[in-house]
Amino acid sequence: MxxxxxxxxxxxxxxxxxxxxxxxxxxxxxxxxxxLFLGYAYNRWAYASAFAEASRHTDVVIGTVNTAxxxxxxLFMALAVRATQLGHRRPTQVFLLVTATLGxxxxxxxxxxxxxxxDEHLVPWLDFRFAPGNAHGAALFYYLYFGMTGLHATHLTIxxxxxxxxAFRLRTQPAQHLRNQIETGxxxxxxxxxxxxxxxxxxYLVNRHG
Amino acid sequence: xxxxxxxxxxxxxxxxxxxxxxxxxxxxxxxxxxxxxANLVIAIIKVSLIAxxxxxxxxxxxxVRLAAGAALLFLFFLAFLSFGDFLTRSRNSTxxxxxxxxxxxxxxx
Numbered sequence: 376m377x378x379x380x381x382x383x384x385x386x387x388x389x390x391x392x393x394x395x396x397x398x399x400x401x402x403x404x405x406x407x408x409x410x411l412f413l414g415y416a417y418n419r420w421a422y423a424s425a426f427a428e429a430s431r432h433t434d435v436v437i438g439t440v441n442t443a444x445x446x447x448x449x450l451f452m453a454l455a456v457r458a459t460q461l462g463h464r465r466p467t468q469v470f471l472l473v474t475a476t477l478g479x480x481x482x483x484x485x486x487x488x489x490x491x492x493x494d495e496h497l498v499p500w501l502d503f504r505f506a507p508g509n510a511h512g513a514a515l516f517y518y519l520y521f522g523m524t525g526l527h528a529t530h531l532t533i534x535x536x537x538x539x540x541x542a543f544r545l546r547t548q549p550a551q552h553l554r555n556q557i558e559t560g561x562x563x564x565x566x567x568x569x570x571x572x573x574x575x576x577x578x579y580l581v582n583r584h585g
Numbered sequence: 586x587x588x589x590x591x592x593x594x595x596x597x598x599x600x601x602x603x604x605x606x607x608x609x610x611x612x613x614x615x616x617x618x619x620x621x622x623a624n625l626v627i628a629i630i631k632v633s634l635i636a637x638x639x640x641x642x643x644x645x646x647x648x649v650r651l652a653a654g655a656a657l658l659f660l661f662f663l664a665f666l667s668f669g670d671f672l673t674r675s676r677n678s679t680x681x682x683x684x685x686x687x688x689x690x691x692x693x694x
Contacts, residue, residue, distance in 0.1 A: 402652060402655055406656075406659060417667070417671055443602060446602060446605065449598075450639075562640055565636075566640075576608055576627075580609065584615045
């Protein structure tokens, strides 16, 4: 463990302060995402049949594969934290880079999906076309879809950049020096993963049967 | 701070993938309202696994648990107060009417 900053009595105090700080930040992040979920809940109730129909147009294969990729990235992030705690520099670097790579694959597939949706005229405002009757509700679904997945992708991009910076800094610094940063960065990564765990069923799995 | 074993981390990951399989498979069965409920319950279990094991909430200090709990409390306020309004009012509002114009003397009301 590195020497604590002067206003902390011990390194453990500093670690706990960092952990608490990240949790408080994640609380505000939840408040940032929550209104989108609330808007979704209200509109799914108000436009039930349109939401069911609109959800069937999302790409469930890419959505499912991407969920598995993100869950796996969280495993590697947890392994990176474990390696940091044990002071193993090289494994930490490798796990962080695997995590970032999985995140990048997720974004690549997401881009592919956006391209499909563009081709199928599912982007609201930009030549949106949908079966009459459900068009208004479906447009609301796709506003929320692009808003939520777009905000999630922005967060994931920040997470990928963070993992790369940690891996780069580990070239010259021992794992112990970056322990607090990697632990709190991992909390952020897992949070972004957890948001997707909720996005997946509400965007891809409404009314898949029948 | 307890360092988790590789076995524990891998078990959680396997559990998450099994739950993902369950949620996807259940979506293809016609369960009526049960589809939405199953999706939500499975998502909550998955996030709990991530929070408890990957985010170390299981061994976290009381202060950290309180911060995490506060997030859920405010989430509850947001949903409860909003839906308390939306679900108890009619969606058919009064038809729009032209506002009354002010009188010629310029009096406002």
